[in-house]
Amino acid sequence: LFGNEYSNYASVGGATNRVPKGLRRQPRRIVVTGGAGFVGSHLVDKLIARGDNVIVIDNFFTGRKENVMHHFGNPKFELIRHDVVEPILLEVDQIYHLACPASPVHYKYNPTNVMGTLNMLGLAKRIGARFLLTSTSEVYGDPLEHPQKETYWGNVNPIGVRSCYDEGKRTAETLTMDYHRGAGVEVRIARIFNTYGPRMSIDDGRVVSNFVAQALRKQPLTVYGDGNQTRSFQFVADLVDGLMALMEGEHVGPFNLGNPGEFTMLELAEVVKEVIDSSATIEFKPNTADDPHKRKPDITKAKELLNWEPKVSLKEGLPRMVTDFQKRGYPPLRADGA
Ligand code: NAD
Ligand code: UDP
Ligand code: UDP
Numbered sequence: 001l002f003g004n005e006y007s008n009y010a011s012v013g014g015a016t017n018r019v020p021k022g023l024r025r026q027p028r029r030i031v032v033t034g035g036a037g038f039v040g041s042h043l044v045d046k047l048i049a050r051g052d053n054v055i056v057i058d059n060f061f062t063g064r065k066e067n068v069m070h071h072f073g074n075p076k077f078e079l080i081r082h083d084v085v086e087p088i089l090l091e092v093d094q095i096y097h098l099a100c101p102a103s104p105v106h107y108k109y110n111p112t113n114v115m116g117t118l119n120m121l122g123l124a125k126r127i128g129a130r131f132l133l134t135s136t137s138e139v140y141g142d143p144l145e146h147p148q149k150e151t152y153w154g155n156v157n158p159i160g161v162r163s164c165y166d167e168g169k170r171t172a173e174t175l176t177m178d179y180h181r182g183a184g185v186e187v188r189i190a191r192i193f194n195t196y197g198p199r200m201s202i203d204d205g206r207v208v209s210n211f212v213a214q215a216l217r218k219q220p221l222t223v224y225g226d227g228n229q230t231r232s233f234q235f236v237a238d239l240v241d242g243l244m245a246l247m248e249g250e251h252v253g254p255f256n257l258g259n260p261g262e263f264t265m266l267e268l269a270e271v272v273k274e275v276i277d278s279s280a281t282i283e284f285k286p287n288t289a290d291d292p293h294k295r296k297p298d299i300t301k302a303k304e305l306l307n308w309e310p311k312v313s314l315k316e317g318l319p320r321m322v323t324d325f326q327k328r329g330y331p332p333l334r335a336d337g338a
Contacts, residue, residue, distance in 0.1 A: 027051045027052050028053065028093040028094055029052070029053045029091070030052050030053065030054050030055070030094045030095075030096065031054075031055045031056075031057060031092045031094070031095045031129075032055070032056050032057070032098060033057045033058070033084050033095070033096070033097045033099035033116070034057075034058055034063060034097075034098030035054070035056030035057065035058055035068065035096075036056055036058035036060060036063030036064060036065060036067050036079070037058065037063035037098060037099075038063075038067070038195075038197070038199050038200050038201065039134070039192075039195060039236060039240070040058070040067075040096075040098045040099075041063070041067035041199055042198075042199065042236050042237065042239075042240050043096060044056060044071065045071075046240050046244065047244075048071060048076055051076075053076045053077075053078075054071075054076065054077055054078070055079075055080060055092065056068060056078070057080050057082045057084060057088065058080075058081065058082075059081060059082060059084075059099075060081065067199050083112075083116075084097075084099045084112060084116035084119055084120060085112060085116050085119070086119070087119050089123075090123065090127070092127065092129050093129055093130070094129055094130045094131075095120055095123065095131045096134070096247065097116070097117060097131060097132060097133050097134065099112055099116050100112050100113055100116070100134070100168075100169075112168075113164075113165070113168030113169055113172045114168055114171050117171075117172040117175050117176065118175055121175055121176065121179040121187075124179070124185050124187075125185050129186075130187070130247065131176065131179075131185055131187050132187070132189075132243065132247045133173065133188070133189050133190070134190050134192055134243070135169045135172060135173050135190060135192070135254065136165070136192055136193075137191055137193040137194070137256070137258060137297065138156075138162065138166045139166060139170050140154040140155070140156075140292075141154045141155040141156030141292065142155050142290065142292040142293055143155055143295065146294055146296060147262075147297060147298040148295070148296065148298060149256075149298040149300075149301070150191065150255065150256055154170075156170065160289060161288070161289050161290060162288075162289075162290050173254065176189055187252055188246045188247055188249075188251075188253055189253040189254040189255070190242065190243055190253065190257050191253075191254050191256050191257065191258075191297075192257050192258065193231075193232050193257065193258025193259070193295065193296075193297045194206075194232060194233050194234065194258070194295070195235070195236055195239050196208035196233055196234070196235065196317065197237065197317060197320065197321055197324075198236070198320055198321055199236075202325060202328070202330060207231070207268065208233060208268070208318075208321070209321075210222060211268065211269060211272040212276065212321055213325065213330060214280070215273070215276040216325060216326070216330050218277070220280070220282060221269045221272060221273075221281070221283065222283050223266060223282050223283070223285070224286065224287040224288065225284075225286070225287030225291065226284075227264060227265040227269070227282075228264050228265075228266065229264065229265055229287075229291060229292065229293050229294060230262045230263060230264050230294040230295060230296065231262070231265070231268075231295050232258050232259050232260055232262045232295060232296045232297060233259060233261070233263065233268070233314055233317075234257070234258045234259035235259070235310065235312035235314075235316070238259065238312055239257055241308060242255075242310075243257065245306040245307065246302075249306050255301055255302045255305070256297040256298060256299050256302060257299070257302060257308075258297035258299065258310070259310040259314075260296055260297055260298070260299055260310075261313065261314060262294075262295075262296040263314070266282075269282055271314055271315060271318065274315075275315065276322055
């Protein structure tokens with residue numbers, strides 16, 4: 001696991017390329033796995049805007065070319081169709097590892113979390129790149145501590161329908177720390193709480209995209225269970241700022257990155273009604289198994305060590321998502337154009 005059988009491949013980048021503090025920064029070469037996805041594409045925008053060279057690796061399982069198409073033709077941008085479950089050879093300075101089927105309706109389908117993370121850690125080790133893992137608040141499972149601090153070990157069902165994701169990310173965190181301790185790889189771990197915003201998949205089943213799409217289509221908002229379960233919703237731009245602060249900072253983590261504003265699903269439905277359509281109705285549906293009852297990040301650590309905290313409230317963020325959904329043709333026009 002920690003050998004170096006790739007030493008035949010010349011490394012032209014890596015940690016040696018980093019610029020000492022105080023000097024003007026050279027553009028970095030950065031890989032973003034999952035960069036054609038929702039969070040990844042916003043991260044790519046910000047890295048490119050900062051002047052860095054970005055290689056996106058994505059197999060388009062849930063991501064879309066449209067999310068990054070505006071960079072086509074830019075020599076600082078490269079898009080590789082590749083499944084991170086397979087090894088890959090590249091030379092870069094930093095790896096943001098986001099590739100993962102991230103919605104409950106998708107994530108049971110493949111072993112990306114373990115095999116993909118292992119390959120990206122192997123790559124980071126060979127070339128001396130800094131590696132950032134996007135883990136998740138799901139590592140806390142159905143938490144018995146509230147709000148959740150990074151020191152909490154979680155309450156996860158190892159054999160349930162969500163386990164592939166929860167345990168997959170827990171394993172990914174373990175691998176990340178093992179490569180850090182065992183092979184000296186520079187690593188960073190973010191535990192991301194529920195995030196929403198433009199470019200979210202419209203039909204991937206997450207609650208914010210469901211409610212917004214339903215309100216725009218004049219369909220009832222589907223509340224699962226009694227709607228008293230809570231989540232804390234973070235706007236994607238805040239998350240991207242947090243991921244970059246983490247990557248550039250000196251602390252391994254894990255760090256909770258989320259917005260501590262906590263809402264029940266019924267409260268969320270009310271905000272969506274207020275922002276989009278006050279006449280929207282609610283339809284109750286059975287909840288999925290092992291659904292966490294509550295979730296809210298304690299972000300003291302990120303505030304203190306990364307000097308980061310979210311800035312965008314749900315009421316400010318939701319309208320930006322509505323504009324994006326409408327630009328993408330939602331609600332779909334009827335055949336008669338009405
Ligand atoms: P997303 O589905 O939009 O993006 C994931 C991207 O990874 C997609 O572009 C997909 O095509 C790609 N991908 C999946 N499997 C792949 C594979 N085997 N090889 C290459 N590419 C692959 O999801 P997102 O919301 O942007 O999530 C990004 C990351 O953040 C994920 O790791 C997710 O677990 C984490 N996260 C997200 C949230 C959230 O609320 N959005 C919360 C916690 C953690
Ligand atoms: N790997 C990769 N690109 C690289 C270096 C490694 O995809 O540039 C993959 C490699 O194929 C392996 C994984 O990363 O599956 C872990 O690599 P490591 O060298 O740590 O482990 P080993 O190959 O010794 O099991
Ligand atoms: N949920 C809901 N209606 C929907 C989709 C989801 O009430 O149309 C609920 C779901 O049961 C969960 C919460 O919203 O309690 C958040 O679900 P999501 O899939 O968005 O994220 P996660 O469960 O990963 O936090």
